[in-house]
Amino acid sequence: MVKEFFIMFKCTSYAVANQKGGVGKTTTTENVxxxxxxxxxxxxxxxxxxxxDLTACLGRKECALKNTVSMMLDDYINDKDIRYTSLILKHxxxxxAIPANIELLIFRNAFCIGHKPGTGFKQLSGTIKELI
Known part of the structure; x- marks a missing residue:
């Protein structure tokens, strides 16, 4: 279904990632x-x-947000329906944007060795693609 959606609507997804800090991930993402x-x-x-940081660059204070990527991950891990519309902020x-906050640290082990080891981000990326 996701593949057909991307073909039909000609969607493209990009990831900006690097383990090192200070290399311009946030700036690149925001500007692109x-x-x-x-x-x-x-x-x-x-x-x-x-x-x-990206959430802050878009003018949102991450500590004040309840609906974040963390909520989406929690719903995913607990096999709940993900409430997409409540996650998306307009800029x-x-x-x-789907904002982030410090609660993301909780989910690192869940996706590496926890509830759904090794499957998390691959399957979740398909879920995010359905949003687009």
Missing amino acids: AIGLARNGKEVLIADFDPQG EEDVD
Whole structure:
């Protein structure tokens, strides 16, 4: 279903990742997302950084947010329906975002050695693609 959705709507997904800090992941993500939005693309970014820097760059205080990537992961781990619409925040630059906060640290072990070892981010990325 996800594959057909991407083909039908010509969706593209990108990941910006690096284990090292200070290499420009947040800046790159924010600028590419805003640039795509200004060129008429619909953009959804998901902040998977427990520090929530991308969330903060988009003008949200991560500590004040209840609906975050952490909530989505918790629903996923507990086999609950993910409440997509409550997760997505609108930004003035026409970029939609799923924010992050420090609670993401809780889920590291769940996806590596815990409840669904080795399957977490691969399966969850398919779930996120369904949002787009």
